[in-house]
Amino acid sequence: MMDAIRDDLEQFEANLRTVVKSDVPFIEAIGDDLLAAGGKRLRPTLAFLANHALGGVTQHGMTVALSVELLHSASLLHDDLIDDADTRRGAEAAFRRYGNVVSVMSGDFLLARVLGLLADANHADFTRRMSETAAKVCEGEVRQFQMAALETWSMDEYYRVIDGKTADLLATAVAGPAILNHENRDVVNTFERFGLAYGRAFQLQDDRLDLMGTAEELGKPVGGDLREGKATHSVLQLIERGHEEAIGILRRHASEASDVERMRQLVQDEGADDLTVEAITQEIAAAQEALAGMPEGPEVDALGALVDRELQRLR
């Protein structure tokens, strides 16, 4: 990673520390978790790369990086609760230690801080963009639940779920600096298309490996999505073909001992995995096409390297 981006990310951690400060110890503790857990900071990295690619003011990259990462963190906090997840980024799920009240309210507290950042930036278009993104994130989460509860399985709905879960927020991370820098509509669209396609490739891949990867790669047992009744790309292809056995396994949340292994086999044998690989390859190609329309330089090369990593994960 370039020095400029490394500096931005360092400054980002310092700023995050300030932004999540609260004089309520229980909230402060969650902020500390957030800092300690760290994570890859993929969204801030995308924002800083996009901002540098445009030669934007440093502050613009920072506004986008902080807003998007806080929105992401808030959604993880609210998701911890929902998924009853045992671990998130390796740290003990916050709500287990402090109860639902603190988990939900700390997420809300982070959202309040996003508002403060947007007030400081004072840029109506970016505020609107964040509003739309936040709405899509919520809708994506509810759609996923709704699809399982009402059995309204469909590929269209699946793409809306992964957009809400990942791609829309990544698109905002990448397009945000262009919006704040008042770039023209074409530039904003190109950056947005990159973020959306890269985000879809990323989430499709994650969902694919959740079933087809190894427990070692994942750091958790395979088939987690299936056991929560979540239909992913490969499984949905079997469902849309009316594959009764696959529907049965999904419906019972893979509750029988051999269900996950059987679904893996079906997905492999019926060619569904191949089609998922093809879908990912398509998104990667779309991301690369968007890259070709961006200003050449080390930042865009770095974005390209992120996309290449997704290509490698396909193997």
Place this chain on the structure above:
Amino acid sequence: MMDAIRDDLEQFEANLRTVVKSDVPFIEAIGDDLLAAGGKRLRPTLAFLANHALGGVTQHGMTVALSVELLHSASLLHDDLIDDADTRRGAEAAFRRYGNVVSVMSGDFLLARVLGLLADANHADFTRRMSETAAKVCEGEVRQFQMAALETWSMDEYYRVIDGKTADLLATAVAGPAILNHENRDVVNTFERFGLAYGRAFQLQDDRLDLMGTAEELGKPVGGDLREGKATHSVLQLIERGHEEAIGILRRHASEASDVERMRQLVQDEGADDLTVEAITQEIAAAQEALAGMPEGPEVDALGALVDRELQRLR
């Protein structure tokens, strides 16, 4: 209520309907609940009265009314979950029907809509104000939980809880139009002081009646706060005096059959209820003092009538 305010409130319901629209049926259902449940619309009424008192643009009153009511509704949705409340505004608690996921995400969805309203208003000071208010609402909720969990009972902390729960948001409803109308600092402060004092009187009274009222008045059993381990004004006076029996009852969340009745008796006999009435009277006086500094007219008279209602509830 004046015709102008009635018109505003009618327009408010129509606008709310538009704002909470979603093409995800599960979220839409929560929006419908919100409209059907209605409630007193106290916060919008305060915003419209304050805006008319200042001769502000109609849109300013609407921005404040919608933002504040949506923030309030979001906090109720997240609170339903937390309190495990059986009923809220008489409607079945949303989360019972749809599960935690929809309740939390629908609250988040409403917050996203607040962001959209703030983008439309494009007024940095009001956005910042909403950010600070939202943070205080969360902190208030967590403080309440924290006070029970860590037994850090104190009157100071109690006031921070009721400010976060009620008074800060009411203050923003009343001061919001002044902020959007770019009134000078003194005017904003006067409106804010009114909202804060009225909000404290209101919440002190609610907390008082939760223990000292009748089940008939409350529409639910008395002592609900006590059974959730929440220390309110009267009880805190006994706690701060080191009253062992009261501490015992609070600590066990009034789990023994006669606990609530015994606490009522203690609060009465030890003069704690009288001191709570005195505290409410003080807040009412502060609200009336702020009113005296506002432009005379039917709107300020109407705000005065709201305060008088709190005086009557004291009897």
